[in-house]
Structures are given as C-alpha cells and as structure tokens.
Amino acid sequence: MNAEPDRRRYDSLRRATQARETRVEIAVAARRLFVSQGWAATTVREVAREAGVSVPTVYAAYGNKAGLTRALADAADLSADVPRMLETLEASAADPGRQLAAMAAYDRRLFERAGDVIALVREAARTEPELAAAYREGRGQGDRTRELVFSSWPDGVLRRGLDVRSAVDVYAALCNIDVYTTLTVERGWSPDRVERWWSEALARELLR
Missing domain, CATH: 1.10.357 (Tetracycline Repressor; domain 2)
Structure with missing residues (x-):
C-alpha cells in the first residue's frame, strides 16, 4: 500500500493548522498591543515582533492593520x-x-x-x-x-x-x-x- 497520498494529505492538514495557529498568535499579539498602547501608536512591525513572525506574514494573514482589527x-x-x-x-x-x-x-x-x-x-x-x-x-x-x-x-x-x-x-x-x-x-x-x-x-x- 502506498502511504504517499496519506502523508501528503496530513501534511496539508498540518500546514492549514499551522496557518490558523499563526493567525491566532498574530491576533492575540495585536489585541495586547492595541489595548496597552493604543491602536494608532501600534505598527504592523510591532505586531509582527510581538507575535514572533515576519511583517510579510502579518500582511499575508490579514491584509493590513485595519483588516486585522476588523477580524478582531x-x-x-x-x-x-x-x-x-x-x-x-x-x-x-x-x-x-x-x-x-x-x-x-x-x-x-x-x-x-x-x-x-x-x-x-x-x-x-x-x-x-x-x-x-x-x-x-x-x-x-x-x-x-x-x-x-x-x-x-x-x-x-x-x-x-x-x-x-x-x-x-x-x-x-x-x-x-x-x-x-x-x-x-x-x-x-x-x-x-x-x-x-x-x-x-x-x-x-x-x-x-
């Protein structure tokens, strides 16, 4: 029996799960910063640093700071x-x-x-x-x-x-x-x- 299709399927599920977890981590970090220092004063770079991800990852997940806030x-x-x-x-x-x-x-x-x-x-x-x-x-x-x-x-x-x-x-x-x-x-x-x-x-x- 060839296990390759099953492995690919679970790899896909794993990537999707990791992507959701990353989105949650970004959202949690953004909420923490927005509340502690204000929305206007918080930059996407700070959100990325707080979440432990790159700035492009934040943009890929939510588009921009407004999109992230709307998701919250x-x-x-x-x-x-x-x-x-x-x-x-x-x-x-x-x-x-x-x-x-x-x-x-x-x-x-x-x-x-x-x-x-x-x-x-x-x-x-x-x-x-x-x-x-x-x-x-x-x-x-x-x-x-x-x-x-x-x-x-x-x-x-x-x-x-x-x-x-x-x-x-x-x-x-x-x-x-x-x-x-x-x-x-x-x-x-x-x-x-x-x-x-x-x-x-x-x-x-x-x-x-």
Whole structure:
C-alpha cells in the first residue's frame, strides 16, 4: 500500500493548522498591543515582533492593520455567543421580558469578553474609513436585531407612546459599552449586577 497520498494529505492538514495557529498568535499579539498602547501608536512591525513572525506574514494573514482589527471585531461577536441569544429569543417569543433579558445577557457577554476590542475599533474608526464603516455596521446590526424582535410583539406590549424605532433608541441608550464600563470599572458593579439591572430597566422602560 502506498502511504504517499496519506502523508501528503496530513501534511496539508498540518500546514492549514499551522496557518490558523499563526493567525491566532498574530491576533492575540495585536489585541495586547492595541489595548496597552493604543491602536494608532501600534505598527504592523510591532505586531509582527510581538507575535514572533515576519511583517510579510502579518500582511499575508490579514491584509493590513485595519483588516486585522476588523477580524478582531468579528471574533468579538463570536465570543459573545450569538447562537445562544438567538435560541433564547426564539424559545421565548411569547415572553417579551425574557427576550429583553436574552439581549441584555448577550450585550453583557460581548462587553465583558471583548469590550477592549470594541473600544479600540471605535478609536481606530476616527481615522480609518474602513473601520468606521465596520463600527457603524456592528451598531446597525444590533439595531436591526432589536427592531426585528420589537416588531414581532403584539400591539399593546410596548409602553404607551413608544414606537419600535424609539424603543430601539432607548435600548441603545441603556445597553452600550460606555454604560457597562462606567458601572463595572468606575462604580465597581459586577457583570452579573449590570445584566440584572439592564434586564429590569429595559422591561421597565419599554414594556407596558
């Protein structure tokens, strides 16, 4: 039996695995530097040195610094477990209060696990049009999710005087990275406490 095809197949898998590991190492190094010294002050050369790879390797993996930052932002959404939120939203379609709690729980996970990434994307967006567009898209996607949920509720669920657009605005004013940071960093709240308060405040402000 000729083992050559099998060896080539496993060599291919090994190279693919090594490439993924390299991408992860670069991303971890970039996140560490972006957070510690700021996005604008961090160069691709520094990221490469921190990750222990060459500068061309960074460009080959992510294109440029903006591409690397966008990849970090995409990973942030995954880290917050979007499928978990969607599963709860579907399972609690008849319970608006529980749906609000599911969305608040997602935001808590997102800010707890990747708040630093969100902050650095917002910083970078001031000078990078590509990242400004990515930041707006991320905010817009959140708004669209809430609009979809709120629109599914029967008449009479929202507080008197609130339409769906206004309800989305109220949600955005309560559940955002700045409020989360103020409460957890400046005021010493635990993430659990923030999530409970958000759930209660959303129900109080949005539901009749």
